[in-house]
Amino acid sequence: MIGRRPAAWHVATVAEVRPETATARRIVLDVPTWPGNDAGAHVDIRLSAPDGYQATRSYSLASSGGEHRIVLAVDEVPTGEVSPYLVHDLQVGDRVEVHGPLGAFFVWRPGPEPRPVQLIAGGSGVVPLYAMAAARAVSTDASPFRLLYSARSPDDVFFREELDALGPDGPRIDYVYTRRTPPDWPVPPGRITPAVLAERTFAAQERPAVFVCGPTPFVEAIAAALVDAGHDPADVRTERFGGA
Ligand SMILES: Cc1cc2nc3c(=O)[nH]c(=O)nc-3n(C[C@H](O)[C@H](O)[C@H](O)COP(=O)(O)OP(=O)(O)OC[C@H]3O[C@@H](n4cnc5c(N)ncnc54)[C@H](O)[C@@H]3O)c2cc1C
Helix, strand or coil: CCCCCCCEEEEEEEEEEEECCCCEEEEEEECCCCCCECECCEEEEEEECCCCCEEEEEEECCCCECCCEEEEEEECCCCCCCHHHHHHHCCCCCEEEEEEEECCCCCECCCCCCCCEEEEEEHHHHHHHHHHHHHHHCCCCCCCEEEEEEECCHHHCCCHHHHHHCHHHCCEEEEEECCCCCCCCCCCCCCCCHHHHHHHCCCHHHCCEEEEEECHHHHHHHHHHHHHCCCCHHHEEEEECCCC
16 A cells, blocks of 8 residues: 555656647656556646745546655646646746545555456546556456546547556556547447446446546546446545536
8 A cells, every 4th residue: 555645745847748649748757756646546637836826726646655756647638728838838947736545435456355346437537547457457446447538539548558558457447439430430429338347347246446537527427427336436436527
């Protein structure tokens, strides 16, 4: 177990930036004082302008463990204040302030007893869920993982190479595309429906621990459908990224 450390402010230096998708960017931060974090945790990032103006937003961590490098993946909200700056303007060597690790409830920790884990992501909501899948792959925990991942199109999938590279130790992955599918995809674009949940997730009777993350309307719709399908609300953990 890594987390349950008191959250604190840390100074971070941007170590690497790279495109994640056409609208998102992966950002690696070097944080020498980072205490480590559990998979699923998030941080608050504070930006300060030369005139003293500050803006703070939350971002999930794609990384976990005791490393002093933490990884974010930020999708641009074009009308937003902070995400366009992070996606287009932040440069290697820039400094930002990081508060964390945060979010002791929405984390997965390896344990001695295997228990099915169902991950359900909408868009950039895959970030903390990827961290959980990657943590499972390097642990001795034998819990079976599944990931149901809703993305706009194949080009909008975050961490595709890394998810594929988890191989047999990684989750079984089902993609749902809302706007454009790959050629020959068996179903037209569409949202996750109760029927999709029934086909492509662990059944309520298997008592999976469920983690749902993404835009607020997505999370609320999925959580309600899971409870309707018989999941105990206490088994369904949610993280809302905002948006209407
Ligand atoms: C715990 C937590 C973890 C998060 N992790 C991530 C992450 O890993 N990657 C990531 O890209 N974002 C993440 N977010 C969302 C992030 O905090 C910001 O809300 C987002 O980047 C938009 O910030 P902004 O300043 O650009 O937009 P703002 O200026 O704050 O908002 C502008 C407009 O966009 C709407 N909006 C705000 N957030 C969203 C959203 N997520 N989707 C659609 N519309 C939105 C607002 O309602 C508003 O109308 C997370 C949020 C939370 C609470």
